[in-house]
Amino acid sequence: MPGFLNSNPNINIDLQEKPNAEIARGVLDGRADIGIVPESTARRNQASMGIALIELTDAWSVRERFILVRNRDALARYAESLIETLIVHYRKP
Numbered sequence: 001m002p003g004f005l006n007s008n009p010n011i012n013i014d015l016q017e018k019p020n021a022e023i024a025r026g027v028l029d030g031r032a033d034i035g036i037v038p039e040s041t042a043r044r045n046q047a048s049m050g051i052a053l054i055e056l057t058d059a060w061s062v063r064e065r066f067i068l069v070r071n072r073d074a075l076a077r078y079a080e081s082l083i084e085t086l087i088v089h090y091r092k093p
Contacts, residue, residue, distance in 0.1 A: 027051055
């Protein structure tokens with residue numbers, strides 16, 4: 001960001017954290033030029049709001065997720081299998 005701002009001194013950046021739906025509405029009604037939201041929010045609002053989606057693939061755009069369980073030892077085998085599948089799929093290289 002600093003490099004971009006140094007190269008573009010006439011651009012004003014105002015970063016705000018808002019609920020995902022409010023970000024999408026802000027882009028739709030012109031309060032925001034750009035919004036960054038989870039893929040689910042983007043896809044859910046794309047058709048109804050007529051917004052364009054640009055996929056982010058940079059490492060910084062990936063959010064870490066956690067699986068929450070009350071008692072892992074008490075999980076059914078299928079639930080434990082799902083957890084193991086998710087862990088393997090999302091394991092960092």
